[in-house]
Amino acid sequence: MQSPIQEYLEHLHAEVLKLRDxxxxxxxxxxxxxxxxxxxxxxxxxxxxxYSVGAxxxxxxxxxxxxxxxYGLALEEHGLEVVDAxxxxxPSGDPFNEISLAPGSGRPANAMINAGAxxxxxxxxxxxxxxxxxxxxDRYSDFAGRELTSSKAVFDVEMxxxxxxxxxxYLLSSFGIIEEGPTRALELYLRQCAVQVTCRDLALxxxxxxxxxxxxxxxxxxxxxxxxxxxxxxxxxxxxxxDAGSWVSSVGMPAKSGVGGGTLAVLPGQAGLAVFSPPxxxxxxxxxxxxxxxxxxxxxxxxxxxxxxxxxxxxxxTFAISELPSRIRxxxxxxxxLERFDDRCRIIEVNGDLxxxxxxxxxxxxxxxxxxxxxxxxxxxxxxxxxxxxLQMLGGVERRLREADRQLVLVERIGSAAASAFExxxxxxxxxxxxxxxxxxxxxxxxxxGGSAREPDRVEVVDSPVLASLEPEERTxxxxxxxxxxxxxGEVIRRVGQRFGGIHFIVCGxxxxxxxxxxxxxxxxxxxxxxxxxxxxxxGTEERQETTDKAEGEVELMVLTPEAIAELEEADxxxxxxxWHALTRDAYLLVDRYLRETLVRLTY
Numbered sequence: 116m117q118s119p120i121q122e123y124l125e126h127l128h129a130e131v132l133k134l135r136d137x138x139x140x141x142x143x144x145x146x147x148x149x150x151x152x153x154x155x156x157x158x159x160x161x162x163x164x165x166y167s168v169g170a171x172x173x174x175x176x177x178x179x180x181x182x183x184x185x186y187g188l189a190l191e192e193h194g195l196e197v198v199d200a201x202x203x204x205x206p207s208g209d210p211f212n213e214i215s216l217a218p219g220s221g222r223p224a225n226a227m228i229n230a231g232a233x234x235x236x237x238x239x240x241x242x243x244x245x246x247x248x249x250x251x252x253d254r255y256s257d258f259a260g261r262e263l264t265s266s267k268a269v270f271d272v273e274m275x276x277x278x279x280x281x282x283x284x285y286l287l288s289s290f291g292i293i294e295e296g297p298t299r300a301l302e303l304y305l306r307q308c309a310v311q312v313t314c315r316d317l318a319l320x321x322x323x324x325x326x327x328x329x330x331x332x333x334x335x336x337x338x339x340x341x342x343x344x345x346x347x348x349x350x351x352x353x354x355x356x357x358d359a360g361s362w363v364s365s366v367g368m369p370a371k372s373g374v375g376g377g378t379l380a381v382l383p384g385q386a387g388l389a390v391f392s393p394p395x396x397x398x399x400x401x402x403x404x405x406x407x408x409x410x411x412x413x414x415x416x417x418x419x420x421x422x423x424x425x426x427x428x429x430x431x432x433t434f435a436i437s438e439l440p441s442r443i444r445x446x447x448x449x450x451x452x453l454e455r456f457d458d459r460c461r462i463i464e465v466n467g468d469l470x471x472x473x474x475x476x477x478x479x480x481x482x483x484x485x486x487x488x489x490x491x492x493x494x495x496x497x498x499x500x501x502x503x504x505x506l507q508m509l510g511g512v513e514r515r516l517r518e519a520d521r522q523l524v525l526v527e528r529i530g531s532a533a534a535s536a537f538e539x540x541x542x543x544x545x546x547x548x549x550x551x552x553x554x555x556x557x558x559x560x561x562x563x564x565g566g567s568a569r570e571p572d573r574v575e576v577v578d579s580p581v582l583a584s585l586e587p588e589e590r591t592x593x594x595x596x597x598x599x600x601x602x603x604x605g606e607v608i609r610r611v612g613q614r615f616g617g618i619h620f621i622v623c624g625x626x627x628x629x630x631x632x633x634x635x636x637x638x639x640x641x642x643x644x645x646x647x648x649x650x651x652x653x654x655g656t657e658e659r660q661e662t663t664d665k666a667e668g669e670v671e672l673m674v675l676t677p678e679a680i681a682e683l684e685e686a687d688x689x690x691x692x693x694x695w696h697a698l699t700r701d702a703y704l705l706v707d708r709y710l711r712e713t714l715v716r717l718t719y
Contacts, residue, residue, distance in 0.1 A: 121166050124156055127410055128168045137394030137402040140178075140374040142276045144268040149175075149376065149393035154403055157318035158411075159387045163331035165318055170391055174311045176269050178373030179232070179399075181255070181307045183346045183354070184320070186226040188254050189238045190342040201238065201292050202231045204345075206352045206359055221290025227353040227371065229304075230283045236307060237293040237300035248306045255310055258320040260332040269309035270302075277305060308373075314391040317379045321387025324369075347381055358398040358405075366408045367418030378404030382417050429465050429473030430480045431497065436460040436490075441554035443642045446580065449565065453557055456564050460490040460556045462549070466497035469505035478508050481516075490556045491516060494526040494549055506536035513537050522559075526552045550639070573623040574646035576673045581620070581648050581701045582694075589690055596679040602666040609650065609664040616660070617676040618698065619650040624670030628662040642667065650674075651698050 132154050139149035155170035189198050203222050216223055216230060223231035239247045248265060256263045284297035293300045312320075323330045324347060328338035338346070350369035355362040362370060368388070370380040376393035378401050388411060392403035412418045437457035445453065461484055467473050481491055495501075513523045513536070525545040537543050546552040576582070576597065577590040585593075597620070602608055608626060609616055619626075621643055628640040628649065640662060643649055649664055684691040 118166070120158070121168070123414070124158065124166055124168045127407065127414075128154065128156055131403050131406050131410070132169075134403055134406060135394075137396055139376065139393035140395060142272060144266075144272050147268070151394050153376070153391065153393060155314035155389075155391040156407055157314045157389045159315075159318035159322035159331070159389075161322055161326040161331050161385060161387075163319070163322070165315060167315060167318075169314075171314045173391065174313055175377060175391060175393075176266065176308060176373070176375035177255070177310045177312045177317075177377065178308045178375040179227070179229075180312075180317065180371045180373040180375075180377050180379050181251075181310060182227050182232045182235070183324075183350050183371050184255055184258060185232070185239065185251055185307055186235050186349070187338045187342050187346045188251065189235045190345060191338065193238060195345065198235070198238070201234045202226050204349055204352075216286065216290065216292075221287065221292050223287070223292070225349055225353040227349060228356065229280055230287060233280065233284050233300050233304050234287055234292045236304045237287075237295065239303065247303055251303075251307050252310055254337070255307075255312075255320070257330065257333075257335055257337045258323045259312065259316040260319050260323075260330050261316065263310050263312060263316070265306050266309045266311050269311075270306050273305045273309065274302070277301060280304070312377070314377070314389045317377055317389035317391075318387050321379045321381045321389055323387070324381045325383050325385060325387050327384075347383065350381070355400060355405075356398055358396075358400060362405075366405075366412045367420060368408070368412065370408065372400040372404060374399050376401050376404070378408060380408050382419070386417070388417075429467050429469060429477050429498070430463060431466045432464040433480065434462055436462065436553060436556055436560075439549070439553065441550050441557050443554055443557065444644070444647060445557075446644075446646060449561060452561060452565050456560050458485070459488060459560060459564075460492065461488050462492040462494060462553070464494040464497070468500045468502070469495075469498050470500065470502040474502070474505040474508050477505075478512055481512050486519075489521050490524060490559060491521065492524045492526065492549075492552050492556060494552075496526055496528050496549075510536040510538065513541050513543055517541060524552050524556060571645055575622060576620045579620055579646050579648070581646070582697055584697045584700070585693055589693065592690070593675065593683075593694070594673065596683060597673040597675050598679075600672045600674055602670040602672070604666055604668045606666045606670075607663060608666060608670070608672070609660050609662075611660055611663045613660040615650070615677055617650055617674045617680065618648055619664075620673045620675070621645050621647050621649075622671040622673055625667040626670060627665050627667050629665065630662050637663075648698070648701070 139151055143149060153170045153173055155173065156168050157171050158166040201222065203224050205224050223234055225231050226235050236251075239251060241247050242250060245253070252263055252265055281297070281301055284293060284301045287293040287300075288297040319330070319332060323337055324343055327340045328343040329336045347369040350371055351363060353359055354369060354371040366380065368380040368382050370378065372378045374395060376391050376395070378390040380388040382388070388408060390401060390404035390407045392401045394402050396402050396405070435457045437454050439462065440453070463477070463480055465477055469477065477493070484491065516523050523543050525543060526549050527545055527547065544552070544555055546555065576594050577587065582590050582593070608619070611630070623645050625642050625644050626649060627642045629637050630640055632638045652661065680691070683694070
């Protein structure tokens with residue numbers, strides 16, 4: 116099925132192609148006369164997918180679209196302060212080749228007009244065995260995701276028609292803005308303008324800007340976010356020259372045009388747009404390029420005001436610890452304690468971006484928690500971006516909680532930077548799964564409020580809660596039929612697929628059960644402790660083990676083997692029946708708990 120976006124672009128292309136106004140830039144090699152009918156549109160998403168229609172792969176000269184990318188390179192090498200001393204960031208309101216500099220300082224108004232571009236390119240030097248133009252072209256190639264080249268033929272013809280730019284270069288040199296020769300700066304500028312690109316290249320270059328400076332195809336961080344922010348800001352106010360005001364109001368995307376017929380626009384965080392069509396208007400902008408961008412902005416709501424994420428709450432759900440307990444199978448006294456004190460811990464699930472609006476809603480949710488909440492779990496695994504304001508605010512939240520003898524607990528994806536928000540003295544546990552975080556909180560609550568309900572370190576079989584319904588002599592008789600076994604930390608006790616191996620009573624230590632999820636990953640089902648049993652469920656699955664059971668620390672077991680069970684059933688059928696009744700009761704209690712947990716996961 117054809118994408119509705121592709122269908123829309125094809126319809127748009129057919130409509131805008133009817134525009135016949137304007138004329139191509141007259142300066143070009145004799146054998147490369149522009150085709151006024153050439154017209155391509157490319158829309159690249161921030162994950163690297165490109166929609167294209169028309170002349171998407173026809174090469175042309177990048178011309179002034181080169182300016183923002185060289186500006187970014189200069190900012191990266193010299194920093195904002197040094198570059199700002201040479202070039203201002205104010206809209207000029209003048210045509211792109213106007214000879215106008217700031218009185219006194221000689222600074223050009225911005226880096227998007229020719230005077231500013233000459234000043235910027237003069238700051239790029241050769242380095243690492245590469246000439247200045249080689250470094251510039253390599254940077255453009257990094258943005259496009261393929262190797263680009265500069266055309267000598269285009270450079271030669273441009274050099275013969277650059278008296279006005281030469282005058283600008285000498286004027287800038289007279290003010291000390293260009294420090295190493297005006298002719299060198301002019302040649303370097305014209306060589307960068309002669310770089311050959313396609314509409315597809317420009318779309319990916321724009322998408323790289325939209326993606327915070329990271330090329331969505333290669334994964335390379337071509338330009339850091341601070342410099343992307345500056346470049347796009349100047350593009351928004353000055354990229355379309357003396358038509359910038361109309362552009363911002365009607366299109367609302369940072370953009371740059373070039374007399375080669377290209378137009379590039381950036382929708383931060385979402386997409387990069389490129390159009391190629393040689394006929395130009397009086398401002399030096401592609402007529403079809405401008406109209407295409409205007410219609411896309413209107414029809415697809417790509418104006419920055421419409422496309423920006425609204426300040427919706429980042430808090431997806433808030434719930435008590437008892438609504439989604441850990442995988443530790445607690446004793447009945449422990450479960451009663453956790454149920455009684457579950458309001459002392461709240462889990463807050465967060466999603467979306469933690470920029471100002473999202474962070475504000477999260478901080479407000481934490482701030483409005485009852486004072487008796489001692490443990491605050493922030494589940495950040497669904498968070499896409501964490502801004503500087505979020506890190507600052509999270510640090511403040513942690514500090515206030517700590518001062519009130521409360522604790523912040525994080526659930527983060529691997530590689531998350533949220534922990535960097537906190538002071539060195541902060542003790543903020545961080546986990547990669549919610550189950551681990553909840554287990555930590557349960558243990559904290561049991562340590563504080565559990566008292567005698569705390570999980571015992573050792574439970575002999577005769578004292579096992581599972582066998583509470585049996586008479587003491589029956590329990591003693593069962594012990595006499597059992598085998599004592601010990602396991603070291605990490606040792607596998609039972610593997611999936613093994614035949615029924617008996618009923619395992621945990622005397623001391625912990626045992627975790629693992630299974631394979633639908634994605635082929637091993638997942639922990641639960642963790643059992645002293646006084647609990649495992650292995651009996653294999654009887655309900657063709658007498659085959661459905662999980663892998665592994666020792667957590669040193670483990671001591673008492674095992675009622677299949678042979679001992681058979682002996683008991685033959686010698687005392689009534690005692691065997693009472694044993695199975697006790698085991699069945701314990702199993703149903705476990706199943707009931709799992710069903711209640713499943714209901715919570717389906718409804719929260």
